[in-house]
Amino acid sequence: MQNNKSIRYSRHYSLPGFGKEKQELLEKSKVLVIGAGGLGCPVLQYLTAAGIGTLGIVDGDKVELSNLQRQVLFSMDDIGHSKAEIAEKKMKLLNPEVKFKVYREFLNHENAIEIIREFDVVVDGTDNFNSRYLINDVAVMLGKPVVFGSILGFEGQVSVFNWGEKGPTYRCVFPEAPDPLNSPSCSELGVIGILPGMIGSFQANEVIKICTGIGQPLSGKLLIYNALTNGQITLSVSQIPENKKVQNLDATNFVCNSPSNGLEVSIEEFLQDEDYWKEKIIDLRSKGEFHQFNRGGRNLPLQKLAIQFKELEKGREILLVCQSGQRSQKAMEFLMDNGYKNVKHLKGGLQGLEDN
Structure with a gap:
């Protein structure tokens, strides 16, 4: 097994400033990926390949034909099947040394604390504001860093929230959700297929930096990438101390994937x-x-x-x-x-x- 590891991770072992020591830190890390869609697919692929010790996958959705334009982990044969289960199956083929914990459900105010508390780092690959605020608040309560990503049209964003005592939270950047009538989703305005792969790769890189201690995480910064111009800008983000004092969840604020109750x-x-x-x-x-x-x-x-x-x-x-x-x-x-x-x-x- 040791010989297999030295071959599998040889490019990490020979990488100056990384080596076997940092690889062993990855193998001890537990990372939760919430959402196995456009962003979650590349995150899962790169973190699995990198040798993260335990990967959690949270997604209650099933693969649809419209997903295949950008969610390149899936194929025609996967349509109608659980995204979380298909992702686990394919990632085990990529790296059988990684342990997986699969949650075939959407994150909500009832299960979020129980699920998130088991992991060291949380990756937010969701596509709605309610889920993002929920992930943020639970992460603040439990002291977990969140690697955030979002995509729409030709533009993507990446940041690290709740990193250490001075790290800003999601609410420090987005204090309130926009009016739902003025917050279109990817299904409404579209997204260029390559963009999730690029932003998801940025997110995976931030996870590796956090788990190994190399480099400088994007804490206090919001990176914005434009696929049409290949332009990047990085905005500075300040912490609002009050946002680090979340102590409980108000269920009325987190209606994620809410059922329509017969409507x-x-x-x-x-x-x-x-x-x-x-x-x-x-x-x-x-x-x-x-x-x-x-x-x-x-x-x-x-x-x-x-x-x-x-x-x-x-x-x-x-x-x-x-x-x-x-x-x-x-x-x-x-x-x-x-x-x-x-x-x-x-x-x-x-x-x-x-x-x-």
């Missing part, structure tokens, strides 16, 4: 009675998307909903639709917060209807 209409339900639903559709996509493909109804882009929602009758049944189902869920929550009770949204969005 979703499935593709199958829609197709069974399309004429019934067609009269109730509010299509939240842009005008261009609407004219390219639609199933009728009124086109009211999400960005205009906050201004024009009062035009909608509160008593009538409403079916909100968009391309993937994410915008429609945001809009449903917004309307319900404003007194609309008879609102549903199309689960999975219109992309599931284009071939029907």
Whole structure:
């Protein structure tokens, strides 16, 4: 086994300033990767190859065809299967010396502390603000550093939060989540396929630096990368001491991957009675998307909903639709917060209807 290690990690052993000593530190480290999607895939691949001792994988999602454009760990054969389980299976083939702990569930306020407390470093590969605030607050409570990454369009961000006593937290950079109607996701605005690989590689590098003590982690700094220009800027971030005093979790602040409690209409339900639903559709996509493909109804882009929602009758049944189902869920929550009770949204969005 020792001989195998000397071959597998020979480039680390011969690397000045790294060597066998730093490699042994990696082998003793426990790293939790939350999200096995665009960012999580390259992070898992590079950390597994590097020889991290224990890797945790948290993801309750399944592989979809639309993932394959950027989540290059997966293939056509994996569609419909658990991302976390597929990731573990393939990473064991890459490096059987690494131990894996797999959580086939989404992180929430009930399981976050129990899961995160077992690891030395947390990698945030999530794609929504609620999850990021939850990860941040639990990490502050438990004293764990968080390697943060985010991607959208052609731009990505990387930072290290909660590193030591003076390290800023996620809340020091983003004190409050933006209005959900003005915070589009990758499924809405898209993302260039190569970008998650680049930002995820940055994240893996930060993990290795933290675990081995080499270099200087991106604590107190927010690196922003632009794929169109290959430009990078690094912003300085100051700690707000109050943000290091989190002592408990308020469950109402962390509705991650929240179920719709029967307020979703499935593709199958829609197709069974399309004429019934067609009269109730509010299509939240842009005008261009609407004219390219639609199933009728009124086109009211999400960005205009906050201004024009009062035009909608509160008593009538409403079916909100968009391309993937994410915008429609945001809009449903917004309307319900404003007194609309008879609102549903199309689960999975219109992309599931284009071939029907």
